[in-house]
Amino acid sequence: MxxxxxxxxxxxxxxxxxxxxxxxxxxxxxxxxxxxxxxxxxxxxxxxxxxRADVRAAAVQQRHRDAVLIGDTAAWLVLDGPAPAVIEVSVSGHLRPQQGFRFSEKQVPVEDIVVLHGLRVHSPAGTAVDLAARDNGAAIDNALRLGRAQLEGLHRVMGSIRGRRGNRRRREILADSRDEPWSAAERVAHRLLRESQLTGWVTNRPILTSTGRYLADLVFSVARLIVEIDGYATHGTRNAFESDRERQNALVLDGWRVLRFTWRTLTSQPDVFLAQIRHALAN
Incomplete structure (x- = not known):
């Protein structure tokens, strides 16, 4: 060269x-x-x-200046998702298929476009709602956990995409997100609690103790009961394991009772999950 x-x-x-x-x-x-x-x-x-995904994303923006990166590509950029194998792009007009790219004529509202490192990208809220039709709410969970979208913004996006294919599923997932789950496991736990008509709980609440501030997954304040949901994605490392134990000890020493549940218990033994919470609330 x-x-x-x-x-x-x-x-x-x-x-x-x-x-x-x-x-x-x-x-x-x-x-x-x-x-x-x-x-x-x-x-x-x-x-x-x-x-490289970043090079192909920049190339398509160079080639099509009105392009907006959407779908899993947007989730990679604005929701810390994995780098995609195929770059998904919204463009005006029909384009011939190109290897490594997926073109869509679905238009993204101007208010739902953000510019990141020179790339036009579907916003976190817009991406999360869009993907809800096929990801069971995983992108919504990430957006809420990362603080890059709030329920109000998610509902606004939902109201702006009327008549789009998959909206029925999107509305179902958004309704299922009303207690702001931060993971698939938390989403299941919230659903079980609602269906069992257990009340008096809030989610992702900061707890101040003598040794620090901790975020609790589920809190029954009156009963001084904390329910921790151990999803694989957030509790699978050694550092997370150590941090969870330190946090639990601090909470117990500060007068809180702590119950922990895994994905397996939530999905295979939901009756155990509910029975143990009911027992703790009654004592």
Missing amino acids: NAETTHLLATQRFIDLGERPDLRRTVEHLSRHNLLVKVLPNIWSTPELAA
């Missing part, structure tokens, strides 16, 4: 022949030797860079 091509790839990570038509012969020569590959029409990069 010549110095100019190397510099462009180092700084911009791709070459846009629409802006640099003078490099067409160089790009064609390099592509014949498999040193460059086509990312999108007129957009070329090295095979290593072209495989």
Whole structure:
């Protein structure tokens, strides 16, 4: 590669022949030797860079200035999700399929677009509601847990996408989110408590103790009872294990009773979950 091509790839990570038509012969020569590959029409990069989600996201924004990154791609950028294998994009007009991209003509309202590192992205609330049709509320849980969306904003988004396919499921998930679950396990626990008509509990409440401030998953304040939900995603590391024990000791020493339940208990033995809470509330 010549110095100019190397510099462009180092700084911009791709070459846009629409802006640099003078490099067409160089790009064609390099592509014949498999040193460059086509990312999108007129957009070329090295095979290593072209495989990266961040490069492909930037390339599609370069190629289609009105593009908005949506779906799992937006969740990756605004909700700390995993990097996607396929870049999902909302564009105006019909585009031919391109490997590594999924184009949609579904329009994103201007008020639900955020700009992140130069990329136009579906907002956290918009992304969470959009994905609820297929992810059982996982994106909503993440948005609430990370503090990047609130219930009011989620309901506003829901009201702005009337008539869209999957809205029935989105409304169901949003209604199921009314107690602000931060994980799939918490969502199940909230549902069990509501169905059993147990009342007097609040979620994700900060508790001040003599040794610090802790967030409790479920709190029955009058009974001084805390219910902790141990989901695999948030309690699976050694540091989390140690932190949970330190927190529990601090809460117990401060006069709180603590019950802990796992995903397995919630889904396989919901009667045990409810019976033990009822027993603690009665004593």
